[in-house]
Amino acid sequence: MGIDPTTPEMTLLLVMLHTGTMLAVIVYFWSSWQRDYFRSMASFRSFAREVVVATALTGVVGLALLLLIEKVALAGSQHAEVEQIFGNPYIISVGLAAVGTMIIWSSRKPSLADAPSRIGVRAAAWIGAIQGLCLPFRGFSRSGATISTGLLLGLSKERVEEFSFALVVVLTPAVIAREGYRLLKAHAVSISMGGSIVDLLLPSLVGMVLSFVAGLVALRWLSRWLEQGRWHFFGYYCLFAAATLLTASHFLKW
Numbered sequence: 001m002g003i004d005p006t007t008p009e010m011t012l013l014l015v016m017l018h019t020g021t022m023l024a025v026i027v028y029f030w031s032s033w034q035r036d037y038f039r040s041m042a043s044f045r046s047f048a049r050e051v052v053v054a055t056a057l058t059g060v061v062g063l064a065l066l067l068l069i070e071k072v073a074l075a076g077s078q079h080a081e082v083e084q085i086f087g088n089p090y091i092i093s094v095g096l097a098a099v100g101t102m103i104i105w106s107s108r109k110p111s112l113a114d115a116p117s118r119i120g121v122r123a124a125a126w127i128g129a130i131q132g133l134c135l136p137f138r139g140f141s142r143s144g145a146t147i148s149t150g151l152l153l154g155l156s157k158e159r160v161e162e163f164s165f166a167l168v169v170v171l172t173p174a175v176i177a178r179e180g181y182r183l184l185k186a187h188a189v190s191i192s193m194g195g196s197i198v199d200l201l202l203p204s205l206v207g208m209v210l211s212f213v214a215g216l217v218a219l220r221w222l223s224r225w226l227e228q229g230r231w232h233f234f235g236y237y238c239l240f241a242a243a244t245l246l247t248a249s250h251f252l253k254w
Helices: 008-036 041-073 082-087 089-107 121-134 142-152 157-186 188-192 197-227 232-253
Strands: none
Touching: 008 082, 008 157, 008 197, 041 121, 041 157, 089 142, 089 232, 121 142, 121 157, 142 157, 142 232, 157 197, 197 232
């Protein structure tokens, strides 16, 4: 489409698309969260502890990668920001291929009849750390990687799916704040001269509404694949997307 995905406007749009799907996640999983996590104070405390542990590990790993990319990999470039790699099709393709392989690998692990009913602190830490790896790399699907990690750890499909999407509700607001600040900083001069903030945010808000609708459809589709033993289909899709992106990038560049 000829759009630069590294600009503040575009990175905010990408984040607001995630906001739409976050709202879809809340609507889709609300009843199961109430049943499994909010039925008693003990259940909620256990759930909250696991979410805090996973989010803390995400923050540690994500911040370490952020500093490594901005201070080492992009050292010397003007305005070194992690968003600069968002427009690299080769990094995106590698991310898609990596998570596709991970999904197919996890789908081959037999389901345990005695899978634990809780996530547990250890599993939450692993899931959170893998989620941190996803943050700077477009294409490395957060949901695909975290659900696959849970399956490899022997967790039940339903429980790890609920937990994975619960984490995105915690993570997304912080990312929105970062990209919103980046956008306002880039347009500080025009805003101070009477520019409209609404004009800057309107495309992102439209995208958010449409991603909410698409998110509900995608969640239903993905849940069926996971629960009916067809999780590997998502992996094949990621591998196909990686190959398509590499091919398109090569010919468009040529």
